[in-house]
Amino acid sequence: SAILFPPMPSSRKPLRIVSLAPSSTSILCSIGAAKSLVGVSKWCSDVADVSHLPKFGDCWHIDNISAIQALKADLVIGSVPFRAEALTKLLSAPLNFLALNPQSLSDIERDIAQLGAITGRSTRANQLIRTMHREFARVARLSHKQPRLRVYAEAWPNPRIASPPWVAELIHLAGGTMITPVGQRVSEQDVARGNPDVILLAWAATGTRAKTSKVYSVKLWQNVPALLLRHVYVVQDDLLNTPGPPLIQGVKELARIFALCRNGATSS
Numbered sequence: 570s571a572i573l574f575p576p577m578p579s580s581r582k583p584l585r586i587v588s589l590a591p592s593s594t595s596i597l598c599s600i601g602a603a604k605s606l607v608g609v610s611k612w613c614s615d616v617a618d619v620s621h622l623p624k625f626g627d628c629w630h631i632d633n634i635s636a637i638q639a640l641k642a643d644l645v646i647g648s649v650p651f652r653a654e655a656l657t658k659l660l661s662a663p664l665n666f667l668a669l670n671p672q673s674l675s676d677i678e679r680d681i682a683q684l685g686a687i688t689g690r691s692t693r694a695n696q697l698i699r700t701m702h703r704e705f706a707r708v709a710r711l712s713h714k715q716p717r718l719r720v721y722a723e724a725w726p727n728p729r730i731a732s733p734p735w736v737a738e739l740i741h742l743a744g745g746t747m748i749t750p751v752g753q754r755v756s757e758q759d760v761a762r763g764n765p766d767v768i769l770l771a772w773a774a775t776g777t778r779a780k781t782s783k784v785y786s787v788k789l790w791q792n793v794p795a796l797l798l799r800h801v802y803v804v805q806d807d808l809l810n811t812p813g814p815p816l817i818q819g820v821k822e823l824a825r826i827f828a829l830c831r832n833g834a835t836s837s
Contacts, residue, residue, distance in 0.1 A: 583604070583605055583688075583689075584605050584643045584644055584687065584688060585605065585607045585640065585641055585642050585643045585644075586602075586605045586606050586607065586642065586643065586644050586645075586646060586688075587606075587607060587608040587609070587625065587637050587640060587642045587644070587645045587646070588606055588608070588609045588610065588613065588619075588645075588646045589609075589610045589625060589626070589627050589628055589631065589645060589646065589647040589648075590610060590627070590628070590646060590647050590648040590669060591610065591612050591613050591807065591811050591813075592648065592669060592671075592680075592811050592812045592813040593646040593647075593648075593669060593680075593684065593813075594606065594609050594610070594613040594619060595613075595811055595813040595814050595815060596680065596681050596684050596694075596697075596813045596814065597684060597688065598618045598619065599693075599697050599813070599814045600681070600684065600685050600688070600690040600693040600694045600696075600697055601690055601693045602684070602685075602688040602690045602693075603618040603619065605688050606618075606619055606622060607622065607623075607640045607641075607642060608622055608623040608624070608625055608636075608637060608640050608642065609622050609623075609624060609625070610624070610625060610626065610627045611624040611625065611626065611627075612627060612774060623636065623640065625637060626655075627647070628647035628648055628649075628651035628655055628656070628668070629651070629655060630655065631655045631658055631659065634658050634659065634662055634664075637659075637662070637664065638662055638664070642664060643665060644664075644665045644666075644667060644687070645659055645664050645665065645666050645667070646666075646667045646668075646669065646684075647666060647667070647668050647669070648668060648669050648670065649668050649669070649670035651668060656668075667687075669812075671735065671812045672733070672734045672735070672752075673734055673735055673738065674701075674705070674735050674738050674739075674816075676735075676812075677735060677812045677813065677816070678698050678701070680812070680813075681694050681697055681698055681813070682694050682695070682698065685697075697814065700817070701814070701816070701817055704817045704820070704821070705739075705742050705817075705820060708742050708743055708820050708821060708823075708824050709742045709743075711824065712742070712743055712744030712824055712827070713744070715744045715827070715828075715831060716744075716831060717744055717745060717746055718744060718745040718746070718766040718767050718827055718830060718831070719745070719746055719748045719763060719764060719765045719766045719767070719794075720740050720745035720746060720747055720748060720765055720766065720767045720768075720769060721747070721748055721749055721760050721763060721765040721767075721768045721769070721795070722736050722737075722740060722747060722768075722769040722771060722804075722809070723768070723769065723770050723771070723772065723779075724736075724752075724771060724772065724773055724806075724809075724810060725772055725773055726770075726772060726779075726780075726783055728754050729754065729755050729756070729757070729760075730752075730753065730754055730755070731747070731749045731750060731751050731752060731753060731754075731755050732747075732751065732752070732769070732771060732809060732810075733751060733752045733809075733810065733812070734751045734752050735812055735816070736751070736771075736809045736810075736819075737751045739809065739816060739819060739820045739823055740823060742820055742823075743820055743823035743824040743827055744824065744827050745767065745823070745827055748760070748763025748764070748765050749763055757787055757789045757790065758789060760789075760790065760793075761789045761790055761793060764793050764794065765793055765794065765795045766794045766795055766798070766800060766830060767795050767800045767801075767802065767826065767827065767830050768784055768795040768796075768800065768801045768802070769802055769803075769804050769809075769823075769826070770783075770784065770801070770802070770803045770804065771803075771804040771805070771806045771808070771809040771810055772806055773806055773810055774806065775806055776805060776806060776807075777803050777804075777805050777806075778803075779803045779806075781801045781802075781803060781836065784796070784801045785801065798830070798833075798835065799835035799836055800830045800835070800836060801836050802826050802836050804819070804822055804823070804826070805822075808822055
């Protein structure tokens with residue numbers, strides 16, 4: 570689930586890392602490797618441990634490569650998909666680049682283990698993996714006897730893109746079933762055919778600013794249970810879209826929403 574360009578130099582010195590992905594920043598801070606970070610993406614600004622660090626773009630738009638070089642970074646961590654032009658700039662600097670590309674919860678665990686190994690924090694990384702296992706299992710135990718809900722989770726509204734594959738796994742743990750293909754563009758007809766009981770909006774990089782009105786105004790969806798019962802919920806996007814420790818809170822939030830729906834509550 571990761572790609573490294575070119576080979577990392579061998580060294581006993583602590584690594585100097587620039588993280589251009591909120592997921593890697595979250596993982597590194599959670600395993601006690603925040604001091605290895607010398608720069609982060611602007612999308613990581615809400616992580617307290619890195620608020621003081623220089624901010625850069627992301628793997629689609631990397632601004633100021635020379636400033637990253639000036640930090641004497643040993644490694645730049647980003648994510649897939651990345652923009653070829655941005656990657657070319659990094660490699661021509663030259664800078665070592667690690668691209669994380671998780672698709673599943675097991676991929677995310679491997680990324681945590683890899684970052685733990687790279688930073689000499691394998692023990693803490695394994696502890697984090699065990700914590701995630703424990704919390705996921707707890708949610709699954711509480712939900713497995715409940716009626717399973719049909720769920721559509723959306724990562725972007727225009728074009729409509731369904732949430733990533735690991736979100737479908739979280740939905741399953743919390744007592745639901747994703748009713749569309751995951752991580753790809755879907756049509757309004759696809760969603761209508763799935764007849765969702767619940768619609769979740771976790772639009773990338775929007776926090777909780779997704780607009781439920783964009784759902785309630787879709788003509789094809791007027792007769793699906795999620796709209797008839799007013800079961801359309803906004804989920805803080807990093808709780809589902811950041812493949813790392815935030816997913817612990819994310820699966821708990823899904824379980825909370827599903828419990829509300831089963832009990833007949835409506836979203837605001």
